[in-house]
Amino acid sequence: DAGVTQSPTHLIKTRGQHVTLRCSPISGHKSVSWYQQVLGQGPQFIFQYYEKEERGRGNFPDRFSARQFPNYSSELNVNALLLGDSALYLCASSLGLAGVRETQYFGPGTRLLVL
Amino acid sequence: KNEVEQSPQNLTAQEGEFITINCSYSVGISALHWLQQHPGGGIVSLFMLSSGKKKHGRLIATINIQEKHSSLHITASHPRDSAVYICAAVTSGSRLTFGEGTQLTVNP
Numbered sequence: 001d002a003g004v005t006q007s008p009t010h011l012i013k014t015r016g017q018h019v020t021l022r023c024s025p026i027s028g029h030k031s032v033s034w035y036q037q038v039l040g041q042g043p044q045f046i047f048q049y050y051e052k053e054e055r056g057r058g059n060f061p062d063r064f065s066a067r068q069f070p071n072y073s074s075e076l077n078v079n080a081l082l083l084g085d086s087a088l089y090l091c092a093s094s095l096g097l098a099g100v101r102e103t104q105y106f107g108p109g110t111r112l113l114v115l
Numbered sequence: 116k117n118e119v120e121q122s123p124q125n126l127t128a129q130e131g132e133f134i135t136i137n138c139s140y141s142v143g144i145s146a147l148h149w150l151q152q153h154p155g156g157g158i159v160s161l162f163m164l165s166s167g168k169k170k171h172g173r174l175i176a177t178i179n180i181q182e183k184h185s186s187l188h189i190t191a192s193h194p195r196d197s198a199v200y201i202c203a204a205v206t207s208g209s210r211l212t213f214g215e216g217t218q219l220t221v222n223p
Binding site for chain 1: 157163211
């Protein structure tokens, strides 16, 4: 069975542009979470979606948005890119809401470079 | 001060040594994850625990809820254990709050 997949694997953009990152969860998983990992730091929570509804949002500006589709795949959108948005963007899926009884399974990440 | 802190930040060991990585948290949690991240970014979940101790192969994870502290131990370390180890606390709203990670290098 395929794990969590993300696309693209690498992306180079310039300041001010817009980017869309995609994530497909493990089959049967209904929850998708997005994380940003800046080089040398631990990941930071951006969003969690469950059953197509936003269930949590981290401390990120409104330039960051996401959605979950009926097939439970998800997109993360970032508008008006800044140099500081350069990071590894990780997607994780779980059967239900990530919590005590739910293990999150991480995708390989999308490495975004903003020039 | 970060809500989840790890120590040490960097750790170098010789093959065969016993390794301990520590994680402290300052907020209420419902569970804590230990994750392994290899170069290139892929993250693998090693343990999820809310009390006591778990063991998988050469890896052991413990948590003390009263002291708000968890440890990850690696017995008989091997160069293939070299990776970044991250603890992540399940905080309010079921979100994960991550530590900064511990870079482990095991030399042959």
